Amino acid sequence: MAAENPVEIKARTTPRQMALALFEDMFDLGTSINEANREIGYQRNNFFTEIVNMGLAARRFLDAAYFIVAQEPEVPDQYDVELNYFKWLMRYDSRNLKHLRTIADEAQNAKVRVTNTPSDREPAEDDIWVQVQLIGMVAMHRGRIRFDVHHSLIPHIRDPRKSHWLSLRISTAFTRSLARAIYDKVLPSVPAGRTDWIKLDEMRTWPGKMGANASIFKYFKRDWLEPAVREINEISDVELSYETRTESTSSKKVDRIRFLLTRKDTADAVMASLSDASQIYKILKDEFNLSTRQFTEISENRETWNDDRILQAIEYTRFKLNRGQIKKSPAGYLMKALRDNWRMSDAERTMVQVQTKLLVEEEQKEAVKVAVKTSVERSVASRDDETRARMNDESRQGREHFGASDTKARQEFVRAWLASREGKLVLKRMKLEASSITEDIILSTPDLSWYLGQFVFGRIKSQVVP
Template identity: 25%
Template sequence: MSSRTDQYSLNLFSNIENTEIYKKPVQATQILIANGIMTGQQVKAWNTLLKHAKEQNDAYNLTIKAGETKKPRTFRINRLELMDKMGYKSTNRKHFKEALIKMQDLKATWDILGQDGNNAWASCVLLPFLVVDNEYVHYSFVEHIEPMLFNSEIFHHLNLGIQRLLKRDESVKLYDWVSRYKTNPSKRTNCDPWELWRWIIYGEVDKKSYLQEYKLFKRDKLLPAIKEINEVTDIMLELIENKDGSRRVKELQFKITEKPKFNSKEGENKEVVDVGPTLKDINDQLQKLDISNYYKKKLTNFYDLALIQANIQYTISRMNDQTQDSIKNLGAYLLKACEQDYAGFTKQKAQSQGNGNGTMKVSDVLAEFQKVRTDDAIRMFGEMPLADQEQKIAQYNAVNEHAEQQIPADIEDRHNRHMIPFYQWLAKTTWGDPTPEEIIEFTMKIKK
C-alpha cells in the first residue's frame, strides 16, 4: 500500500488530532453570498472569526455588572493565528489582507429563524468593520445579527480542524453546509434544486457561465468536492439525483455516513491512534537481537509488522527458557516463527475482534483487508491455466533480484514463505492499492 493511501487511511479512520469543534449557529451556516464568490480560505477565516468572537463575547458578558448597559465593541484575533487557521502559508501579507478586505464587499443573505418559527430573510455585509495591524485583526459584525451569532440555541458541531484539511473551495463550502446533518436521524440533507446547491458550493453565476449546464457543474465542481470530502474528512457523501420523472436532473440531495471510529490510546488531552509498531521499532528490535540484514529484509518485506512484533516477543521468551535447546540461527528461527506464527498472533487477533466493543485499530483493518485480497488472489491463481500461472511466476521472479525471494521452478520446493509474498504481489498488481472508499466499505462489512 502506498504511503499516500496509508495517510488517507489514517485520516479516514482515526480521531484526527487537530480536532477543533465550533458550535456554529445553523443560521450562520445557511447564508448565501449575493454579490461575489467566497473562497475556501475566506470561509475558514469566517468560521474562525465567528468562533473567537463568541468566546470573547461570553467572557465579556461575565464582566458586566447588574444594571450596566452593554456597550458596542469589536473583537480581535492574533494575526498569525488567523493566517494559520485559514491555511495561509505565504509570508506575503498583502494577499492575506486582500482576502479579508474583500469579505467587506460580500453581501450575505441570512436565513434568520424568528421566535415564531417563521423564516425572515435579511441581508448585510459579512464584516462591516475591519482593521489589520502588525499583531491583531480587529473586526465587528452588524449589531442586528449578533444575537443570532452569540445567543442562538440552534447550532451544530463543525470540526474546524478537519475543514482546514480541505484544499478545494467547493469542498470547504460543501463540508461546511452538510456536516450538520451528521446528527440528523435521516442522515440526509434537504432535497433542493441543483441550482441552489451550485450557489451554496460555488456562488452566483451569470447566464453566460458554462456552469449553467448541470453536467459541467457536476464534473468540474461537485464531484471533485465530494471526492475530497470522502478522502479527507470524517464523513462520506453519497450524491442522490432526483430527475423527477424526466431525464434531466432537477434536485440534489446528499446521504451522509460518519466514518467508523477506532480504538485509541488515552492521552492527557487528546487521543492518539494506536497503529501498532512502526518499521523503525521493528528494525531497532532486530538490531538488538543481532539479526542480519538479509533476514531483516525478508521479515519486513513479507510479514505484517504486528505479526513480527508478536513473534519477536515469542522468540525472546523461547531464548530465555532454560529447558529448551539453544537457537543456532536466530534470524532463520524468527523467519520460521513468523511463517508459521508460533506466537499465535493471528488467532489472538481474531478472538479479540470477536469479543471487542465494536471499535477497531487502523492496522487491524488494513491487515484484514490485505488478507481478504490475498485470499482472492490465491483463488484467482488456482483458476488460471498452467501457462498463465507460470507467466505470473516469471513476472514475479523478474522483479525479485535475490534467489531466496524467487519462486522455485520445482512445484514441490514451493513453500508458504515463497508463495504468500507472491500472492500478496499478485493481489497488488491485479487490483492496485485500495482506495479510501473501498476501505470504508470493507470496514462497514466487517463491523456488521
C-alpha cells in the first residue's frame, strides 16, 4: 500500500514561525489578524475561562501574551517581541500608546483565583486559597514589548490538560465585551452541546462594567444579551442559542440561563474539531496517545487530512491491531496510514462485517441458552419457595391444633407419629430412640416439633382444607 517512491521530506513550519510570517505579509498591507487566511491560535486551559470583570481589549492583550508563551520553545525569564507584532496579534490598530498602557494595566490587575472555600461560609485556616496575576511585569520601549508571567501559570499555558482551541482570528473579531466573554465561557462546553445553568448575576460580571439597566432582564436581553448572541453566531465557529428559567415555579424573575451550542462546518471549526475535546481528538489522544509533535503534524495538514481521512486511518489501524499485525507503535502506524492514505478495501470491510455478524449470531444463541437456563432455575427456585412456605404453614396449623387438644389427644398424636414411617425416619436421622422421646422434648426441639406439626396437619387436613 505504501508508495514505492521515497517520501519527500519537507521542513515543518511551527505555529510561531507561521504567525510571524503571516504578520510580515499582512502588516505592511494594513490587514488585521482576523482577516488571515491561515489559522492562528493555541490550546488554552479551561480554567482561564473563569476570568471575569475584564474588558474586550484586556482579553485580547492576554490572548496575545499567552499565544507567545505557548509557542516559545524555551521558558525565558521575560518574553520579548516586536511591539507591532504583539499589537497585530491582539488586533490593536491604534497608535495611541497611552491607551495601550491602560489596557496593559487592566490586564495586570486581572487575577486567577483557586479556592476550596464554599461560597456559603467564611474561610477557615485549613482552606486553600491561591491568587495569581495573569500577567506580571509589562515594559514597552523602542518598538518592543517585554513581559513576564508567573512561573506557576507557565505549565498550564504551555501544556494544558483540560483545554480547548482558541482561535486568535475569531477572538480578535469580537467588538462586544459580552460577546467575547460568553464565547470564552462556552468554548469548553461545545463538545457537550450545552452549558450548565448559569446565574444571570454571575454572567453580568463577565465583561466588566455594565450599565445600570443590565440588572433588569428585559433591558439586559435587549441591549446586551441578544446583540452578543448575534455577534457570536455571525463571526465565530459556533452556533449559539439560549434558554432561561425563573427562580422558582412561583416566581416571574428570570435568574438563570443555559447556552445550547453546535460547531459550524467551517475551516475554523475543522481546526477546532481536532483541538478541543471532540470525539476524534479523544480517540487520537486516549486510544492512540499521539504526541504533541504528531498532533502538530496533523494540524499542519488539515487541508488534506480532513475528518474523513483521519477516521479512515483510525479504522484501518484498528483493523490491523485486531488482526495482530501491528507489533510496535499503534500511534506511529496510524500516522503512516495518514501520510500514505491507507484505508480498508471494500473486501476487507465486507469480511469484517461477515465475521462480526457471525460473532453476534453466536453470542445471541448463547444468550438465549443462558436466558432459558436462568428462567428454568428461577422457576424451580420459585416452586421450591412456594412448597417450603406451604409446608411451614401446614406445620404451624398442625402445631396449633396439637396445642389446643386435650392431654389424651396429644398423647395419641405423639404415639401415632413415633410409630409412623415418617416419625421413625426423623428419629433415625437424628439418632434418637422412640422410648426416650416425650411431648416436652418434641416441643422444645424445633425439628421434632416441625415434623410433628406436619403429621398432625395430615391427620386433620380434611377438617381445615375445603
